[in-house]
Amino acid sequence: MDYQIARHNMVENQVRTNKVTDPLVIAAMEEVPRELFLPEGKRGIAYIDEDIPVGDGRFAMEPMVIARLMQSAEIAEADVALVIGAGFGYGSALISRVAETVVAVESNKEMASAAEAAFQKVNYDNVIVVEGELAAGYAKQAPYNVIIFDGAVCEVPAAILDQIAEGGRLLAVVREAGKVGVAKLYERENGVIGHRDLFDANIPYLPGFEPAESFVF
Template sequence: MVNYAAARHNMVENQIRTNRITNNAVIDALGKVPREAFVPKQLRGVAYLDEDIDLAGGRYLMEPLVFAAMLQAADINPDDVVLDVGCGTGYSAAVLARLSSTVVALESDGEMVVRAGALLAGLSVDNVAVVGGSLTEGDPAHGPYQVIVIEGAVPRIPDRLLRQLTGGGRLVAVLADETGLGRVTVTTRVGEVFSSRVIVDASVRPLPEFHRKAEFIF
């Protein structure tokens, strides 16, 4: 039988702390959320490996180190409201819930909306609202947000998502070029000006909705 608590401890000590993740709140959150609860039963034994884990429908749990780097770059404060774009089964939202005041977990897959809601409720995570909707449209009804996190590689950030940030708000995503090379990037809003900086190279799988070509109607 897998000792998940020991596996989680080893993930934090061997994958996270040793790779320039120094934010204690991020480290603590990753050490307390049971990652295995959010993956298919047959994959729970590999839940703490440093790799992406398939869920369904193009969703996956992002590898722990890249996710940790994104969280550290977001510089989340305890009173922040966070939009989690592409929450899948809810693991990312559960971690974000430990770092912030409120999380709006956005998911376009209806079955995953239900699954995420049930898993989070089962873990008594009471500061997350799981909502269904288009990932590229965001969720302006519950915004604006101090932080937006996109759970997968995207070629660009839609302006409508950036517009849902507060002044001083941060959007964190892995921006990937046509070759697949990705970089954890933080975009900050100051008034009507958006500035971006690259944090670290990262290779994660794409979030499908952001890669679909526009359809034209004649």
């Protein structure tokens, strides 16, 4: 399989056709070899326009969705970014092609190790993988100019909202129970965090961020 051709076709047919026009985001999508940031048995389907299951209840987010989240984040060259739920590292790799530094938090030790190995293979040395609880973020390096969740959440934890820098942006697909997911942009201005809806995106939940089960009596 010619991955380079498949990657270019992904950009042309999945990314550009879904309102992604930011040249930095498009260049990152053209560059990053998604197949290297997946389990070996999934590499043949690296460029399909779907979320790819990668084990332990986790998914590699649909390329179009991560591209639109990145574009909405308006990532600048000097930005420090935090990725929640790095998985095998594809989203973090894309963001690293635009931001100055990326801190990628991952709770699964095997996935964190695989992501680190992939970053080393492609010489992406501005990504730091941190093993830890996803809902805690990584306060040690806070605040961050950009925070992106690599999977849907029922709500954004306050502990992670606290890690947004002044003027910073947080992007998350929020899926309330029984509803379609909506990509939301959170921004801190003058110490106050506001948010607005961007687009529908029904991607899978990050484990641990699902809505609590409700009981019917």
